[in-house]
Amino acid sequence: MTSGRRIARVLIDSPLPQLDRLFDYALPPQLGNVECGVRIKAPLRTAGRVIDGYIVEIDEEHDAARALSEIESVVSPVVVLPDRLYRLARRAADRAAGSASDILRLAIPKRQVRVEKSWHPIEDAPLPDADAHERATEVIAAYDGLDEVLAEHARAAVEAIPVQEGAIAGWALLLAATATTKLAGGHSSILVVPDYRDQEMLVAALNTMLPAEAVVRHDARQTNPDRYRAFLRTLGDAPCVVIGNRSAVYSPVQAGLVAIWDDGDPLLAEPLAPYVHARDAALIRQEQEESTLLLVGHTRSSDAERLVQHGWMRDVTAVRRITPRVLLSTPQELEQTAQRVPSSAFSAARAATAEGPVLVQVARPGFSPTLVCATCRTPARCAHCGGPLGARRRGAVPVCGWCGRAANSWRCAECSSDKVRLASSGTERTADELGRAFPGVRVIVSDGAHPVTQVDTKPALVIATRGAEPIAEEGYRAVILLDGARMLQAPDLRIGESCLRWWANAAALAAPGAPIHLVGVNGPVARALATWSAAGYARSELEDRLPLHMPPTTRVAQIDGLPASVRAALDALAEIGIRGEAVLGPLPHGDDGRVRALVRFGYAAGQTVASTLRAVVVADAAQSRRGRGRVRATLAVHLDILEPEI
Numbered sequence: 001m002t003s004g005r006r007i008a009r010v011l012i013d014s015p016l017p018q019l020d021r022l023f024d025y026a027l028p029p030q031l032g033n034v035e036c037g038v039r040i041k042a043p044l045r046t047a048g049r050v051i052d053g054y055i056v057e058i059d060e061e062h063d064a065a066r067a068l069s070e071i072e073s074v075v076s077p078v079v080v081l082p083d084r085l086y087r088l089a090r091r092a093a094d095r096a097a098g099s100a101s102d103i104l105r106l107a108i109p110k111r112q113v114r115v116e117k118s119w120h121p122i123e124d125a126p127l128p129d130a131d132a133h134e135r136a137t138e139v140i141a142a143y144d145g146l147d148e149v150l151a152e153h154a155r156a157a158v159e160a161i162p163v164q165e166g167a168i169a170g171w172a173l174l175l176a177a178t179a180t181t182k183l184a185g186g187h188s189s190i191l192v193v194p195d196y197r198d199q200e201m202l203v204a205a206l207n208t209m210l211p212a213e214a215v216v217r218h219d220a221r222q223t224n225p226d227r228y229r230a231f232l233r234t235l236g237d238a239p240c241v242v243i244g245n246r247s248a249v250y251s252p253v254q255a256g257l258v259a260i261w262d263d264g265d266p267l268l269a270e271p272l273a274p275y276v277h278a279r280d281a282a283l284i285r286q287e288q289e290e291s292t293l294l295l296v297g298h299t300r301s302s303d304a305e306r307l308v309q310h311g312w313m314r315d316v317t318a319v320r321r322i323t324p325r326v327l328l329s330t331p332q333e334l335e336q337t338a339q340r341v342p343s344s345a346f347s348a349a350r351a352a353t354a355e356g357p358v359l360v361q362v363a364r365p366g367f368s369p370t371l372v373c374a375t376c377r378t379p380a381r382c383a384h385c386g387g388p389l390g391a392r393r394r395g396a397v398p399v400c401g402w403c404g405r406a407a408n409s410w411r412c413a414e415c416s417s418d419k420v421r422l423a424s425s426g427t428e429r430t431a432d433e434l435g436r437a438f439p440g441v442r443v444i445v446s447d448g449a450h451p452v453t454q455v456d457t458k459p460a461l462v463i464a465t466r467g468a469e470p471i472a473e474e475g476y477r478a479v480i481l482l483d484g485a486r487m488l489q490a491p492d493l494r495i496g497e498s499c500l501r502w503w504a505n506a507a508a509l510a511a512p513g514a515p516i517h518l519v520g521v522n523g524p525v526a527r528a529l530a531t532w533s534a535a536g537y538a539r540s541e542l543e544d545r546l547p548l549h550m551p552p553t554t555r556v557a558q559i560d561g562l563p564a565s566v567r568a569a570l571d572a573l574a575e576i577g578i579r580g581e582a583v584l585g586p587l588p589h590g591d592d593g594r595v596r597a598l599v600r601f602g603y604a605a606g607q608t609v610a611s612t613l614r615a616v617v618v619a620d621a622a623q624s625r626r627g628r629g630r631v632r633a634t635l636a637v638h639l640d641i642l643e644p645e646i
Contacts, residue, residue: 005064008034008071009057010042011086013101017618019044020099022056026068034058034071037079037086039111041072054081054104078116079235080108085252087288092281095606096639097557097614098274106272107250112228119229125214125238128180132209136184139177144319150181150257155286155293156314157304159535161322162508167454167473169508171296172198172205175259178294179241180209187256187291188239192248192278194267196221197453201471202243202261210241218244218251246270246278249285258282259294264301264494264501266642275638279303298504298534302497302545303552305538315535323532324507326516340425345480345517346437349461352478352514353441357460359476360434361506363483364426365447365465371398373412374419382407389420430482431463446470466502475511484521493550493643496525500537503529549582549600551642557599557613559586561620561635566595569616569635573599576608598641606639613637 009022025042027034034040036055044051050072081104089103128136140146142161149156160171179189193199199219206215216230234242234253242251246268249258260268260282268278279295286293295304295313307313329342341349352358371380371389380389380398387402389410398407398420411418425433427447435443442460446452452470455462462470466487487499507516507529518526528537546553559569566586573579578601585597601609620635 004060004062007059007061007068008040008055009059010040010053010071011056011081011101011104012042012044013052013054013105015099015102016621017099017614018622020093020101020618023053024068026070027058028070031071031074034074035077035079036083037081038077039075039080041075043069043072045069054086056081056086076111076116078232080231080252082235082252084254084289085250088250088281088285091284091288092276093274094614095280095284095610096274096276097610097617097637098276102273103250103276106247106270107252109227109231110224112225115225115228116232119232121236122233122238123236125183125240126211127214128184128210132180133184136177136180136209139173140181142319143174143316145314146178146316149294149314149316150178150292153256153290153292154314155283155307155312156295156316157300157308158294158296158316159300159318160296160298160508161318162298162324162504162510162532163322163512164471164475164509167471168205168208169201169471171261171298171508172201173208174296175202175261175294176205176209178257178259178292179206182257182292183210183214183239183241185256186239188234188253189241189257189259190248190251190253190255191241191243192246192258192260192268192282193243194245194262194265195467196245197451197468198261199243199245200453206241206243214240216240216242216251218242218248220245249278249281255285255289255291257292257294258285259292259296262297262501262505263295263304264297264299264497266498269642273636273638275640277640277642280640283307297501298508299497299501300535300538301501302494302538302541305535306542306552308535309539309542321532322512324510324516325513326507326518326530326532328522328526328530329517329519330522340433340482340519341480342517342519345519348478348515348517349480350438352476353438353459353461355459356457356474356477356511357444357455357462357472358478358480359462359464359469359472359506359509360430360480360482361464361466361469361502362425362427362430363466363486365428365449371420373415373417374421375417376412376415378412378414380407380410380420381413383410391420425483427463427465431461434461434463444470466506469506469509471509472511475514476509477511477514479506479510479514479516481506481516481518482520484518484526488521488525493545497538497541500525500528500534504532504534551640554600555603555606555609555639556641557601557609558638558641559597559599559613559635560589560594560638562593563595565616565620565635566597568620569613569637570597570599572612572616573609576605576612578605578609610639613639 006027008025008027012019089100093100163170182189216233234251263279308315349358382400385403387400389398427445431443431445444462446464446468455470582600586595589596
């Protein structure tokens with residue numbers, strides 16, 4: 001009896017959608033014992049070149065007559081694609097009508113030969129000591145039912161307690177405590193946060209409970225060697241705690257816990273194809289690995305609330321609820337006094353600066369981000385490119401925000417006036433105004449251009465943009481939330497959720513009992529902040545969106561491409577029953593003849609819609625590749641868009 005030949009099923013690392021499948025290759029004997037998950041190089045006959053890939057499966061076949069190309073070489077013996085990571089990437093890509101290789105490109109860093117040769121797997125992981133485990137248990141006990149969620153490997157949306165210990169936020173201590181508990185049981189954890197500021201906060205919290213050797217950072221700011229070194233650490237069997245941004249959710253550890261902080265932050269939405277949100281990837285991972293999944297925040301995204309309403313996630317709140325003291329001032333109060341800061345908020349800030357720092361949140365950075373005509377209020381635009389004009393400091397010549405040209409002789413296109421006025425105040429102008437009103441008090445500006453992560457307990461006015469608020473060592477003595485009405489005017493489906501999240505995160509930085517003044521805002525969002533009822537607001541958002549078939553009550557796919565390609569996609573969807581009012585468009589999009597359409601469909605039809613659209617994308621790419629002397633068509637599909645736009 002003759003033995004069969006060994007074959008390998010290979011995933012090609014290519015952006016072409018028609019190559020998003022496993023290819024059979026023969027394994028020549030000279031390669032020796034090859035494992036699944038290693039990097040290889042193999043010939044691709046259709047392209048006439050050698051291409052990178054990963055061995056996903058190794059099998060044996062007895063059909064020696066079948067012509068197969070041989071794998072050319074094994075790049076490295078290190079198994080960088082464990083089976084659990086491939087299954088996660090494959091399923092996430094299928095759900096989003098995308099390619100698995102695009103997701104693996106986010107998960108697996110480029111090979112660093114020197115790092116790989118000097119790497120040795122860690123056999124014994126450093127575990128938390130008894131004091132750390134006891135401290136973690138105390139933090140978890142402050143939340144009703146959270147210990148059961150961790151023990152039962154369940155899913156939960158957790159409302160974080162808005163407190164801090166020293167310079168460490170309460171939410172960071174909560175995530176650190178859950179990871180410590182899992183590590184004590186021999187399980188790895190993945191903690192996903194939106195940006196580097198949250199990472200630094202989380203590292204500080206983990207350092208109070210775990211040895212540094214147990215924490216692995218997944219950071220876009222790392223050098224390539226450091227990132228690859230961290231990746232190799234996660235391939236071992238020794239448990240660890242992985243922290244990082246959105247792509248950290250694909251870490252190859254065998255996770256016992258995946259926790260996401262502030263899942264409503266748009267930074268957790270992947271901007272690269274196939275555009276899988278970190279929350280969706282975490283949900284898929286939890287189902288595959290039966291790990292614990294926590295969505296933690298001071299507020300509740302409508303996506304998380306939908307899962308809670310359907311019984312897919314548990315609702316976890318504090319045993320003893322702590323709510324900040326929020327005070328509202330209506331737009332009518334500002335109109336009566338013609339002031340940006342009402343007298344009540346001004347008095348609170350005056351009294352608070354005698355004791356410690358005061359936080360003032362504004363909408364935008366700079367001195368004055370935008371200018372308008374002083375006569376007719378028409379936005380001031382650059383005569384060269386049409387960009388918005390702004391002033392970097394008081395009395396300065398207006399400068400275009402797009403091309404950077406100075407508008408020395410600007411005149412309004414509507415009324416020919418040469419006078420401009422400030423349309424809004426940024427961080428620097430607010431600091432200038434409040435600095436004169438509070439003589440002798442330090443003024444600190446924190447925004448994208450002037451990042452500040454922490455302030456001390458001395459009196460100060462901290463002027464910060466949303467999301468850039470530094471943490472005060474013992475909390476702010478008062479918090480003033482300005483420009484709320486301007487924030488709510490943004491043409492965004494989720495602007496109410498976003499504002500509530502921005503304001504709640506700022507309010508959570510206040511010291512216990514400190515006043516939080518929300519200026520010039522009323523309505524449901526203001527009431528939700530004042531009563532600290534974000535879950536109720538998220539439920540009302542879902543109720544409002546349901547009759548309109550808007551996300552997240554309904555899934556929405558965005559289809560971009562040339563008219564013929566988009567029409568082919570819509571025809572394919574019509575064959576499976578997605579037609580009529582479910583389709584919006586197509587309408588022209590851009591100046592290159594492309595069009596865009598939106599397609600709304602239920603969650604139950606998600607798999608069918610995704611596979612149908614994927615088949616159209618593959619067919620369109622293959623047809624375009626065969627075409628000679630024509631513009632290459634690029635049909636793009638984006639499922640689960642956060643903000644529908646035609």
